[in-house]
Structures are given as structure tokens and as C-alpha cells.
Amino acid sequence: MQKITTFLWYDDRAEEAAALYTSLFEDSRIVSVQRYGEAGPGTPGSVMIVEFELAGQRFLALNGGPEFTFNEAMSLSVDCGSQEEVDRLWEKLTAEGGEEGPCGWLKDRFGVSWQIVPTRLAELVGDPDPVKGQRVVAAMLGMRKLEIKGLEDAYGAA
Incomplete structure (x- = not known):
């Protein structure tokens, strides 16, 4: 256990x-x-x-009743190996009253906060070239659901 x-x-x-x-x-x-x-x-x-x-x-x-509610101070972060996994989880967790948030965050219909994050994000941000990593961070900050192609495009931009 x-x-x-x-x-x-x-x-x-x-x-x-x-x-x-x-x-x-x-x-x-x-x-x-x-x-x-x-x-x-x-x-x-x-x-x-x-x-x-x-x-x-x-x-x-x-x-436990309505006394306490969830907020973004606690979230469940999911490491996703593909864009298809990001898309599937994003769709299912925002369905029926869930809410999209910035930078890969969302709230499900129960109010629980989730971070749906492609594995590729850490790889790109962690590049030894800080300029490339910062371009990826800037791209991420403009997204709701994270899109691997957009992150990779930002990484490779000259």
C-alpha cells in the first residue's frame, strides 16, 4: 500500500x-x-x-458536503506521451461543465484542477539553449490546451 x-x-x-x-x-x-x-x-x-x-x-x-471546494492550489498533473492523449483527456475532462484554463490547465465538472501536459514540453523547455526554451515557454503561455506542434514550432523558430 x-x-x-x-x-x-x-x-x-x-x-x-x-x-x-x-x-x-x-x-x-x-x-x-x-x-x-x-x-x-x-x-x-x-x-x-x-x-x-x-x-x-x-x-x-x-x-463530505458543500463545506469545502476545490481550487487551483492543488491539481493533478498528467504526463501525456502524445497529442492524441492530450486531446482525449482534454475533451473528456472538460466535458459536461468542465472549464478550460491557461497553459494546459483545466477544471473538470467536479471542480478538480488538472494539468494535461505532453512529455515533449519538458524536453523542449529543458534544452541547454535557454533561448529555445524561453520561446517554448512563451508559446505555452499563449495556449489553453497544449499543442505539441505549436511548442515544437516555437522551439525551432529562428
Whole structure:
């Protein structure tokens, strides 16, 4: 079992969120669902905690009520090996009320912030030539969903 587990607080859609997330990543699954009992504070029988794995990493999702909400101070960053993966995740996570943000950031319909980042970005920004890296950063700052071709074009611009 992993020593540190990300714990996510939802109002009342933890099971729906876990189902979406596990459908998007290989090696993902719902591990268990715990329900509120007579002691509450939730309605007896309703979902309290969903334990799930994304790409083998364990998460807990609580239906804790509206007291706390997500914000951009915490995000889930996904390393994507291709533009197709970036596009697929961007489409699925912004669907049904999600919101696009700048520089590869988005909020899903539950309010969770994600960074959908192509692996190629770090390779280009990390070039020993700082001028090339800065051109890539400037291009990224003008994007919402990150486009590998646009980043590579900025890198190669003279």
C-alpha cells in the first residue's frame, strides 16, 4: 500500500468522479465504496468514501458536503506521451461543465484542477539553449490546451 494517498473532498459526487477518472486511465479501478450508516453525518446508505486507483496510484474520494471546494492550489498533473492523449483527456475532462484554463490547465465538472501536459514540453523547455526554451515557454503561455506542434514550432523558430 502506498504511504501517502491523495484525499479528495466532494460535495456529493465522489462515486461519479471516480467512475469518470478510472475510465480515462489504464491500470485504474474502483477499489471499494463505503456507505454512511445510521451514525451519519450523511444519509444512511449513501456513498461516503470511494477508494480508487488511477494508473496504479491510490486515491480516496469523500462525499463530505458543500463545506469545502476545490481550487487551483492543488491539481493533478498528467504526463501525456502524445497529442492524441492530450486531446482525449482534454475533451473528456472538460466535458459536461468542465472549464478550460491557461497553459494546459483545466477544471473538470467536479471542480478538480488538472494539468494535461505532453512529455515533449519538458524536453523542449529543458534544452541547454535557454533561448529555445524561453520561446517554448512563451508559446505555452499563449495556449489553453497544449499543442505539441505549436511548442515544437516555437522551439525551432529562428
